Amino acid sequence: MRHNMMPERREGPVDPMPKPPTPEEGSGPRRPETGSPDKDNLMKRMRKVDPKQAERYRQRTGE
């Protein structure tokens, strides 16, 4: 099936943080540090995943 790939991530979000919902609750969502995620670390972690992990994974129907 044709599927459009997402673009590579830009250098970090640039939008300002929203103001806190209430003063006593501290800040709103905190923006991540700038810079792309460390793809090397994440890719290393992803390569460690057994390709057959999902094939073996069986659950009973829940709600």
Place this chain on the structure above:
Amino acid sequence: MRLFGIETEYGITRDDVLEMDPVVESMELVRAYVVASFERRWDYTGEDPHEDARGFRVSGLQQDKEEDEFVKVDAARPFSFHEMKSDLVLPNGARFYNDHTHPEYSSPECRTLRDLVAQDRAGERIVLRAAERRNRVLGGDHVRLYKNNTDFHGHSYGCHDNYLVSRSVPFSDLVAGLVPFLVCRQVIAGAGKVGTEAQESGHVPGLYQLSQRADFMEAELGVDTMHNRPILNTRDEPHADRQKYRRLHLIIGDANMCEYATALKVGTTRLVLDLIERGAAPDLRLDQPVAAVKQLSRDPDFKIAVRLQNGRRLSALEMQECYYESARQTLAGSDEETDWLLKEWEEVLHLLTQDRSQLIGKLDWVTKQWLLETFMREERIGWDDPWLASLDLEYHNVNPEQGLYLGFEAEGKAWRITTDEMIEEAIQNGPSDTRGGLRGLCVQRFPDQIKSIQWEQIQFAGGLRSRTLDMGDLFSPGAVRRCAKLFQQASSPTDALTVWNKERDKQV
């Protein structure tokens, strides 16, 4: 402000045995969290999944036959029903138990999105700690837990969001206003899934969809939750004063890893309920909502428009924009949380078409898609590679040493609503402005005097007769705090109840 909460059934597996007994493993996992021996205290009298919000009682559920079969198998086990359920109420007011062979964490009732997200994350860490203790007994890192909704073989398990709603709102208004919203909510709240499947049928790789649960939606309305699952569940278990309240029990949602997605999922649903109560929800009733929920899930580029009953055709984003615009016009300025939600909702809808990469770390389906596509480029594989389903699964692994999302978050790249300190606090205490926090306080202060406990009441032993704390209509934050103060200061629950009942009598 209304109350809400989230129930999450976790996937559980062991890698040191060929065939795992999910009943025993879920039971042992829950019990591993208890330092003392397990004692049965959960009171099931408020639970009856056969009551239907449309005003009748069904004689049977689709799952009853299967449940009967399980009961026969379970009868051969050396455990009673209550031992297998292993229902716990935690010091934060949450319920943690074995539900239908899955460990389930049901958050305490929350009043703010920040509390809700903290409690949802607290659940992840509680099940993880239980797994760590269980693994110590097993002698290795064998138990794995997944905060997802599918096993990629046609078996789904739920993440249900719940809302306290006034009984005065006609259920037909909830249906008309909510069903179209729930069909398109996945553009924000979907957790993303590799491939397609259907109830108890195999996995077909080859595409990426927004939602884990869409494949399992088979009806528009219904009381069932395990088979023939409905977009809008009609179970009528208010866990509150039945004359005044409903508990809206939504089973269509995915389990989110992104804090931001959890906040927007519940927050935007709360806004739509506010619109319905004010008679201001847009009329987007769909011609074929069950087909639409699947079509839209399989359309991450928002090219499909689904047909409304009035003949119009709208994409998922256009439907969301209609709801957003009604909320902005009607609810802006109501309170600070509403204004925050409106701003974020608008921005997300804009970014979904203009620059989706800015939603990485905010929305799960976007984050997962980015991770998978980066991996596919590196490994030169396509969407039909079975490795991707395994990566999809591991995105939801709650072990921070293994999970793909938690690895991403550990790098500081995810948008956070909470801090680790807030999550630790949420493990220890429930929200101070809801009965959930009060329930937890009673568990902390008087654990040995609780005879039975459930969502809307706690029965204390002691003296010649048991005493009951009735919380079926205890929703005012001020009243909750006054009651909690009494239980905090009293030397016994009887003393606290004596003063509390006098105060209530005065109010009446």
